[in-house]
Amino acid sequence: xxxxxxxxxxxxxxxxxxxxxxxxxxxxxxxxxxxxxxxxxxxxxxxxxxxxxxxxxxxxxxxxxxxxxxxxxxxxxxxxxxxxxxxxxxxxxxxxxxxxxxxxxxxxxxxxxxxxxxxxxxxxxxxxxxxxxxxxxxxxxxxxxxxxxxxxxxxxxxxxxxxxxxxxxxxxxxxxxxxxxxxxxxxxxxxxxxxxxxxxxxxxxxxxxxxxxxxxxxxxxxxxxxxxxxxxxxxxxxxxxxxxxxxxxxxxxxxxxxxxxxxxxxxxxxxxxxxxxxxxxxxxxxxxxxxxxxxxxxxxxxxxxxxxxxxxxxxxxxxxxxxxxxxxxxxxxxxxxxxxxxxxxxxxxxxxxxxxxxxxxxxxxxxxxxxxxxxxxx
Amino acid sequence: xxxxxxxxxxxxxxxxxxxxxxxxxxxxxxxxxxxxxxxxxxxxxxxxxxxxxxxxxxxxxxxxxxxxxxxxxxxxxxxxxxxxxxxxxxxxxxxxxxxxxxxxxxxxxxxxxxxxxxxxxxxxxxxxxxxxxxxxxxxxxxxxxxxxxxxxxxxxxxxxxxxxxxxxxxxxxxxxxxxxxxxxxxxxxxxxxxxxxxxxxxxxxxxxxxxxxxxxxxxxxxxxxxxxxxxxxxxxxxxxxxxxxxxxxxxxxxxxxxxxxxxxxxxxxxxxxxxxxxxxxxxxxxxxxxxxxxxxxxxxxxxxxxxxxxxxxxxxxxxxxxxxxxxxxxxxxxxxxxxxxxxxxxxxxxxxxxxxxxxxxxxxxxxxxxxxxxxxxxxxxxxxxxxxxxxxxxxxxxxxxxxxxxxxxxxxxxxxxxxxxxxxxxxxxxxx
Numbered sequence: 001x002x003x004x005x006x007x008x009x010x011x012x013x014x015x016x017x018x019x020x021x022x023x024x025x026x027x028x029x030x031x032x033x034x035x036x037x038x039x040x041x042x043x044x045x046x047x048x049x050x051x052x053x054x055x056x057x058x059x060x061x062x063x064x065x066x067x068x069x070x071x072x073x074x075x076x077x078x079x080x081x082x083x084x085x086x087x088x089x090x091x092x093x094x095x096x097x098x099x100x101x102x103x104x105x106x107x108x109x110x111x112x113x114x115x116x117x118x119x120x121x122x123x124x125x126x127x128x129x130x131x132x133x134x135x136x137x138x139x140x141x142x143x144x145x146x147x148x149x150x151x152x153x154x155x156x157x158x159x160x161x162x163x164x165x166x167x168x169x170x171x172x173x174x175x176x177x178x179x180x181x182x183x184x185x186x187x188x189x190x191x192x193x194x195x196x197x198x199x200x201x202x203x204x205x206x207x208x209x210x211x212x213x214x215x216x217x218x219x220x221x222x223x224x225x226x227x228x229x230x231x232x233x234x235x236x237x238x239x240x241x242x243x244x245x246x247x248x249x250x251x252x253x254x255x256x257x258x259x260x261x262x263x264x265x266x267x268x269x270x271x272x273x274x275x276x277x278x279x280x281x282x283x284x285x286x287x288x289x290x291x292x293x294x295x296x297x298x299x300x301x302x303x304x305x306x307x308x309x310x311x312x313x314x315x316x317x318x319x320x321x322x323x324x325x326x327x328x329x330x331x332x333x334x335x336x337x338x339x340x341x342x343x344x345x346x347x348x349x350x351x352x353x354x355x356x357x358x359x360x361x362x363x364x365x366x367x368x369x370x371x372x373x374x375x376x377x378x
Numbered sequence: 379x380x381x382x383x384x385x386x387x388x389x390x391x392x393x394x395x396x397x398x399x400x401x402x403x404x405x406x407x408x409x410x411x412x413x414x415x416x417x418x419x420x421x422x423x424x425x426x427x428x429x430x431x432x433x434x435x436x437x438x439x440x441x442x443x444x445x446x447x448x449x450x451x452x453x454x455x456x457x458x459x460x461x462x463x464x465x466x467x468x469x470x471x472x473x474x475x476x477x478x479x480x481x482x483x484x485x486x487x488x489x490x491x492x493x494x495x496x497x498x499x500x501x502x503x504x505x506x507x508x509x510x511x512x513x514x515x516x517x518x519x520x521x522x523x524x525x526x527x528x529x530x531x532x533x534x535x536x537x538x539x540x541x542x543x544x545x546x547x548x549x550x551x552x553x554x555x556x557x558x559x560x561x562x563x564x565x566x567x568x569x570x571x572x573x574x575x576x577x578x579x580x581x582x583x584x585x586x587x588x589x590x591x592x593x594x595x596x597x598x599x600x601x602x603x604x605x606x607x608x609x610x611x612x613x614x615x616x617x618x619x620x621x622x623x624x625x626x627x628x629x630x631x632x633x634x635x636x637x638x639x640x641x642x643x644x645x646x647x648x649x650x651x652x653x654x655x656x657x658x659x660x661x662x663x664x665x666x667x668x669x670x671x672x673x674x675x676x677x678x679x680x681x682x683x684x685x686x687x688x689x690x691x692x693x694x695x696x697x698x699x700x701x702x703x704x705x706x707x708x709x710x711x712x713x714x715x716x717x718x719x720x721x722x723x724x725x726x727x728x729x730x731x732x733x734x735x736x737x738x739x740x741x742x743x744x745x746x747x748x749x750x751x752x753x754x755x756x757x758x759x760x761x762x763x764x765x766x767x768x769x770x771x772x773x774x775x776x777x778x779x780x781x782x783x784x785x786x787x788x789x790x791x792x793x794x795x796x797x798x799x800x801x802x803x804x805x806x807x808x809x810x
Contacts, residue, residue, distance in 0.1 A: 122710055
C-alpha cells in the first residue's frame, strides 16, 4: 500500500486540476493599504486617498445605488472589557460615515447601509442607538441614505435570489434581502480580525451577516421565510447543518458532508463571495481585536494595527489583509490562521472569485512589508 | 397588626422571629442590629413580647398578600407583599449555544419591577415583602440573604429577613459561622440605613404605564413591567383613574395597557399628551374616543402608527399576547433615543435609574443577580451631560468614578462588584 500522501484518487486529481485551472483564471485586482493612526481628522483624507489609488470613488459609484454591508457582530451591549465595540469587533462608525460622505461626494445616487443585526429584527437605527451610536451623522453624510436590517425582508417585503456560479461548495444559492440586489455597487465594510471558525474575518466573512434569520436562523420558517423568526443566531442551519434553511430557498448540498462548523463556514463564506459579488471591500484595521471576532471568544485583546485596507476584489483584498495580520494567505488547513478550519480564501479562489496569490496582486500605497502587524505576536 | 405613620417611604429593617427561638434570649443579639421590627407570623409569645416591646416594634400575624390580590386603589400602609421571588440567576438554556458565538441574556428572577410598581401606586406607603428562603439554597449562604435585603432596599422597600433554620439554631447557640452570617446580613442592612434618602428618590423614566393593574389587565401589565426592566427601560406607573397631566410631564411615551376603551378622564390627558408630541401606545380596540388621528398610519408589523397633533398614537392590532414583544415594541416605538441609561456588559446585572428630588442627580442602582464572582467592565452610559460621578459599594468608601465621553454620551466604567453598586451622577439638567 502506498503512503497516504501519494494516494491521490482520480476524483481528487480532477478536483486538483480543476482548482489549478480556476486558480490560474481567478481574477486579480489592485489592493491599497494605508497607515491611519486614529479615527479623527486624518481618517477621511486617508480613506479618500485609498479609494483614489483604486481608480477613484466616482468611477465606481457616480449615479449609482450603493449598498454598504457593515460589520456589527454580536450584541450591541457586549464589549471586550471596557473597550467600546467600535474599537474592537464593530466597524468603526467614523469609517462608515467617512465612506458614506466620500461616496456621496463622488455622486452616488443612494447609499444603503445594511446589516443583519444580532438576533433581532429591530430597525438598524435602533440597533445603532443600543451600541451608543447616533445614526444621524450617517443620514446627513450623503443625499439619500437609508438603513436596513437585512435579517428580514424589510422594505421590499420579499427576497432576492443569488445563485452561486458553478453550484458552489455547499450552497448553490442564497435568498437575501433585496437591498443586496437593488443596488449597482456592493461594498463590504469590514473589520480586521481573527475568527474562531474561519481563521480570519475580513471583507468576505463580513458578508455572512447578510443571510436573513427568517430563512437561515435557528427559528427560520420550515417552508417559507418566517418574518417573526428573526431571533437567535444561525448556528443550527449554517454552522452545524442540523436543520435546513426554509425550503423556499436553495438547499445546501448536505449529503455526506461534515456537520463541522470549521468545514462548513469557510465553504459558506466562499459560496457567498461567488453568489454575491463584492465590488469594493474596505477593512477597518485602525483599532481592533486579536484572538477572535468578538468579546465572547476567550483570550481576545485590543490591538492597534493602525491600518486601512481596500480593494476591488474581495479575495485579493482579504489575501492582502491576511498578510498584513502576519499570516500567509496561501496557508491551508493546519497552518495559521487556519489551524482548525479550511481556508475560505482557497475555497473562494477555487470558485474563481479572485486570487489569493500575493505575487499576482498589485498593492498600492503602503507595501505589505511595512504594514505587517502580527496578530499572534500582538 | 401595628399601624405605622404614613408620609415616608423609609422602612425599618424587619426580622421574622424564628420558631426555634422559644425565649427572649436572642433579643440581646438584635440590640445592636439594624432590625427594629420583629415579625411574628403566628403572634408573639407573651414572654418574648414583653421583653421585646420596649425596644422593638412587633408585627403580629401580618396579612401578607399576593401582589395580584392587592387593591391598588386602597393599598394600605405598609403594603405587605407575601409572594416575592428569591432574587437569583435562572437556569440557562444551552439549546441554542454555539462553540463560538454571541450569547443571549440570562433569565433573572427579580422583584425590582414589583417593588417599583408598588412604589408608584402607593407612594406614601412602606413596601414590605417576604418569601421563604429557597429550599435548595446552601443554608449558610449569607451573601444570598444579604443580596435579597439589598434588592429590596435599592427599590425603596424592605424585605423581612427569614433566618434559615440552621442559622437560627446557630445564633441561639452563639455558633461562630452563624454569627458571621448574621454580621454580613446586618452589615448590608446597616449600609442602607445610612442611605435612606436614596430609597425615596423616584424613578427617572420617560415611559408612563397606565392601567388598573387588575383583572384581565394584570398579567400583561405586570409582565410588561418585568420585561421592560430587563431591557433597562425604566417606567413609572399610575392607576388609570388617577391619571393627570402632571404624570405625563417629561415623558416620551405612555402605554395604556387596559382592554377597556379609553373614556374621558383617562383619554383627555393622553390626547393632550399626544397632541404635544408624546407617543401613546394602546390596543386598537381600546382607542375609544381618541381624536385627530392621521388617516394613513405608518407601516409596522403589529401596530397602526398614526400621527396625532405633534405626536403619535400606536394602536396594537394583535393585542398583548406576547409581553416580550410588547416590551420590545414599546421600547422601539418610543426609540432608544429616550433611554435614560445604557448598560454595557450587563450580564446578569439589572440597573434602575432614580433621580434626586431636584433632578440634578441621577442615581443608578446596579444589582448583580449572579453573585458568582464580580461583574467586570460594566459601563453605564447616559446622554445627559455629566459633571461628576461617584461610586459606592457596600463596605467601601464612596469615591469618584472616572468619566469618559463616548459616541453615545457620558460613560462611567465601574469597578468589579459582586452584588450591589450605586453610581451617582451629577447631571447638567439645563444642557440636557
